[in-house]
Amino acid sequence: MSVRLENLTADDVRVERERFPRVFSATPRELALRWLVWGSTALILLYGLYHFGFFSQRFIHGFTKLSVMAGQLFPPAGWQYMPQFLHSMAETLAMAFLGTLIGATFAIPLGFLASKNMFPVRVLQFGFRRFSDVLRSADYLIWALIFVRAIGLGPLPGIMAIAIVDTGTLTKLYSEAIENIDRRQIEGIRASGGNWYQVVRFGVLPQVLPVMLSNALYMFESNTRAATILGIVGAGGIGFELSDALRAFEFDRACLIIIMIIIVVYFIDFFSKRIRERFIRGDSFQQGAEESVSLRVGS
Amino acid sequence: MLRLQNLTKTFGVLTAVDDVTLDVPTGQMLGIIGRSGAGKSTLLRMINRLGDATSGSILFEENGDAVDVNALKGRALLNWRTHCAMIFQQFNLIPRLNVISNVLMGRINYNSTLKSLFTLFSPEERALAIRALDRLDVSAQALQRADTLSGGQQQRVAIARALVQEPKIMLADEPIASLDPRNAGIVMDALRRINREDGITVICNLHTLDTAKKYCDRLVGMKMGKVVYDGDPMALTDELARDIYGVGEGGEDEEFSVAVTSTSLGQKNTATNVRRMRQ
Numbered sequence: 261m262s263v264r265l266e267n268l269t270a271d272d273v274r275v276e277r278e279r280f281p282r283v284f285s286a287t288p289r290e291l292a293l294r295w296l297v298w299g300s301t302a303l304i305l306l307y308g309l310y311h312f313g314f315f316s317q318r319f320i321h322g323f324t325k326l327s328v329m330a331g332q333l334f335p336p337a338g339w340q341y342m343p344q345f346l347h348s349m350a351e352t353l354a355m356a357f358l359g360t361l362i363g364a365t366f367a368i369p370l371g372f373l374a375s376k377n378m379f380p381v382r383v384l385q386f387g388f389r390r391f392s393d394v395l396r397s398a399d400y401l402i403w404a405l406i407f408v409r410a411i412g413l414g415p416l417p418g419i420m421a422i423a424i425v426d427t428g429t430l431t432k433l434y435s436e437a438i439e440n441i442d443r444r445q446i447e448g449i450r451a452s453g454g455n456w457y458q459v460v461r462f463g464v465l466p467q468v469l470p471v472m473l474s475n476a477l478y479m480f481e482s483n484t485r486a487a488t489i490l491g492i493v494g495a496g497g498i499g500f501e502l503s504d505a506l507r508a509f510e511f512d513r514a515c516l517i518i519i520m521i522i523i524v525v526y527f528i529d530f531f532s533k534r535i536r537e538r539f540i541r542g543d544s545f546q547q548g549a550e551e552s553v554s555l556r557v558g559s
Numbered sequence: 560m561l562r563l564q565n566l567t568k569t570f571g572v573l574t575a576v577d578d579v580t581l582d583v584p585t586g587q588m589l590g591i592i593g594r595s596g597a598g599k600s601t602l603l604r605m606i607n608r609l610g611d612a613t614s615g616s617i618l619f620e621e622n623g624d625a626v627d628v629n630a631l632k633g634r635a636l637l638n639w640r641t642h643c644a645m646i647f648q649q650f651n652l653i654p655r656l657n658v659i660s661n662v663l664m665g666r667i668n669y670n671s672t673l674k675s676l677f678t679l680f681s682p683e684e685r686a687l688a689i690r691a692l693d694r695l696d697v698s699a700q701a702l703q704r705a706d707t708l709s710g711g712q713q714q715r716v717a718i719a720r721a722l723v724q725e726p727k728i729m730l731a732d733e734p735i736a737s738l739d740p741r742n743a744g745i746v747m748d749a750l751r752r753i754n755r756e757d758g759i760t761v762i763c764n765l766h767t768l769d770t771a772k773k774y775c776d777r778l779v780g781m782k783m784g785k786v787v788y789d790g791d792p793m794a795l796t797d798e799l800a801r802d803i804y805g806v807g808e809g810g811e812d813e814e815f816s817v818a819v820t821s822t823s824l825g826q827k828n829t830a831t832n833v834r835r836m837r838q
Binding site: 264275276283 | 691701723757
């Protein structure tokens with residue numbers, strides 16, 4: 261009884277439809293649910309756009325003003341301030357780097373303490389998880405504003421803000437990575453008589469270290485962008501220069517700074533991506549490569 | 560007829576498949592044996608064009624027409640892949656989709672891209688998918704998610720997916736290496752039945768000799784990329800088998816026995832197994 265489409269009659273199809281109705285069409289309930297979800301999503305979107313004035317005259321007129329401003333951006337100017345801009349840019353990068361480094365360092369032990377499978381005292385584990393939630397619940401900007409008030413202007417409050425938010429975010433990411441590890445590797449170490457420290461060192465760390473490094477690098481990448489904003493609330497760096505230019509309506513100077521930021525962010529993204537790929541690769545052999553490796557072993 | 564001529568595939572300095580020439584007549588059940596790393600998978604993947612040959616040719620002859628498989632591109636290449644269905648050791652199903660959707664994946668090349676992306680398969684195709692599942696005795700699981708099935712059931716779903724492709728050739732890359740003896744037997748029986756009843760050519764990589772001898776019309780032994788045996792399964796002596804598996808060279812297979820089995824539970828042929836083990 262060869263199975264071929266051309267041999268199927270309308271009767272065959274009817275018989276199969278009676279046997280497995282749900283293979284042929286969704287139940288009325290499923291269909292209703294599908295329409296409800298899509299319909300209500302579209303409705304919320306349209307109402308939201310209407311409510312906040314997307315269809316208003318004001319919004320449409322705004323575009324003409326934008327085009328005038330865009331004209332004032334060019335040509336970029338303020339080249340005489342270049343040494344000062346470069347110094348500020350370095351300050352921004354330093355802020356991002358130090359903040360991320362401090363955050364990532366604190367997040368490693370906290371990540372272990374906040375993961376269910378590594379820290380069995382549930383009340384404390386839950387406490388560490390919520391603590392990390394609190395740290396990252398407020399944005400960089402809010403922490404920066406608080407620290408600027410407390411310790412004054414400059415990069416230090418920026419570093420503090422980034423370190424605190426990163427500790428929270430990375431603790432969560434690290435603990436989730438630790439919770440999702442392959443249990444068999446732990447069992448392998450445990451079955452050989454390994455204690456908790458040895459299990460963590462050999463059963464867990466080799467699995468999560470690439471994830472931790474790549475997450476930290478990604479945070480550095482995104483913190484470079486965040487650090488430019490922090491300058492606007494007084495945390496120094498290139499963001500301070502940018503807000504200064506915008507406040508003085510010197511859009512061409514702002515344009516030069518924005519171009520600098522774009523170039524730096526692009527390079528950081530590029531190199532960070534390259535390094536992250538290096539960490540992630542190594543466990544994903546292609547079929548061909550796998551075969552060639554086993555050939556090498558076999559010959 | 561599928562003709563492989565001087566087929567070679569190299570990875571850097573390594574030659575995975577070395578100057579293989581084979582003619583596979585339509586409707587044959589061909590077993591390829593050899594230890595891991597012998598180039599069996601690479602060979603199958605080249606036939607399906609999942610990997611491209613470094614040199615040599617693959618010709619598919621049918622009704623007097625010959626298709627140069629290595630030269631296929633675009634639409635013609637996709638059609639070729641549909642016509643030589645592939646079955647994998649790890650099944651390669653989509654675990655989060657249900658069984659019937661997995662089987663319908665075998666029909667994607669028969670539908671327009673847009674239709675298939677919205678899983679708008681015709682009622683006839685759905686009935687065909689159920690029939691294919693019936694044939695492999697897994698239709699009761701049609702609406703379950705694929706990852707809820709046992710390994711043996713998953714492999715049967717994968718064969719059903721291959722069947723609805725309406726293939727001319729079925730390539731099975733170690734289809735039973737991840738299965739227990741009972742399920743391995745069910746899967747090999749299914750492949751054999753499809754070969755006999757539908758006249759589909761089956762090329763099957765196996766690593767155990769008894770299974771290959773039990774199910775195949777013809778055996779090809781590969782060693783370090785080369786064909787070292789090609790002929791009747793029963794004519795393959797233990798001596799030749801030892802050579803194919805490289806016993807006594809690497810030193811890791813000292814316990815090699817031709818009685819090593821992956822499809823029989825040992826009860827039926829106890830006498831022969833014992834006799835073989837004593838040798």
